[in-house]
Amino acid sequence: MTPVILLAAEKKSAEVTDWAARLGWLVGLALFVALVYWLMREGWKWRGTLQGDLPELPTAPDTPGAARLTMSGRYHGSTTAGQWLDRIVAHGLGTRSRAELRLTDAGLDVVRPGARDFFVRLDRLREARLDKGIAGKVLTEGGLLVVTWEHGDRLIDSGFRSDRAAEHTEWVDALNQMINKTEGAR
Numbered sequence: 563m564t565p566v567i568l569l570a571a572e573k574k575s576a577e578v579t580d581w582a583a584r585l586g587w588l589v590g591l592a593l594f595v596a597l598v599y600w601l602m603r604e605g606w607k608w609r610g611t612l613q614g615d616l617p618e619l620p621t622a623p624d625t626p627g628a629a630r631l632t633m634s635g636r637y638h639g640s641t642t643a644g645q646w647l648d649r650i651v652a653h654g655l656g657t658r659s660r661a662e663l664r665l666t667d668a669g670l671d672v673v674r675p676g677a678r679d680f681f682v683r684l685d686r687l688r689e690a691r692l693d694k695g696i697a698g699k700v701l702t703e704g705g706l707l708v709v710t711w712e713h714g715d716r717l718i719d720s721g722f723r724s725d726r727a728a729e730h731t732e733w734v735d736a737l738n739q740m741i742n743k744t745e746g747a748r
Contacts, residue, residue, distance in 0.1 A: 606651060613652035617714045619680035626681075627666040631736055635724040637661035637674055638699040643688075643710050643717035649697035650718060654678035658698075661722060665736060670709065672720075682711045684744055690737035692730055696721035707733055 640655040642648040649656050659677040663670065669683040688711055692704040699706070699721065707722045707730045724730060 606656070609649070610651045610656075613650055615714070616650070616652045616716065619653050619655070619678060619713075620683065621679065622671045622681040623668055626664070626668040626671055629664045629666055631663075631665040631729075631733060633663040633722070633724045633729055633733065635661060635663075635722055637672065637677070638696050638706065638721040638723060640718050640720040641697050643719045646693075646695055646719070647697050653680075655680075655718070655720075663722060663733075665733070665740075670711075670737075682709070682713075684740060686712045687737060687741050687744070688712060688717060689741065690734045692734055693721070699723075704730065706730075709737065 637659050639658060640650045642650065651657075654677050657674075657677045659674040662673040664673070665671075667684070669681055669685075670687065671679075671681050673679045687709065690707065690709050693706050693708045694701055694703045696706060696708065696719065701723065705723065705727060707724065708719050709722070710717055710719050712718070724733075
């Protein structure tokens with residue numbers, strides 16, 4: 563054989579794309595992603611059902627008094643106290659949102675645009691501390707203000723992050739002083 567014929571014999575045309583197989587894989591992947599999303603959503607709803615014994619969230623009194631401290635920032639969620647991965651989703655406590663906090667003599671008012679607001683009476687507050695994480699959010703050491711409070715028969719940790727993180731220490735000090743005075747009066 564001549565070299566020209568050998569070169570011509572070795573060349574092949576490009577393989578034809580099998581569009582049906584590619585489309586099948588794409589549809590299968592989309593269905594798998596939809597299934598995973600649906601399962602996550604059902605898990606979230608099931609968690610809310612399991613936490614159905616949690617009472618309705620209290621609302622702020624008509625006259626809560628003058629604000630001792632105010633803070634704007636983010637609400638990162640609530641968990642069972644001491645169990646930073648056990649998220650509470652009942653009554654919207656699992657919904658992350660912007661938040662405006664007001665500390666008054668009556669308690670802590672949490673206003674959340676786009677989510678359910680709630681109020682924690684002073685006698686229900688148990689502790690405030692700086693921490694590094696709460697379910698779904700991990701920050702640097704001391705980057706999160708965590709307030710422990712009693713709701714029904716449960717202790718709940720709620721995590722907040724101020725737009726100005728330097729405020730966290732002031733909030734921890736003020737909340738713990740108020741809590742200690744309230745416990746001393748009991």
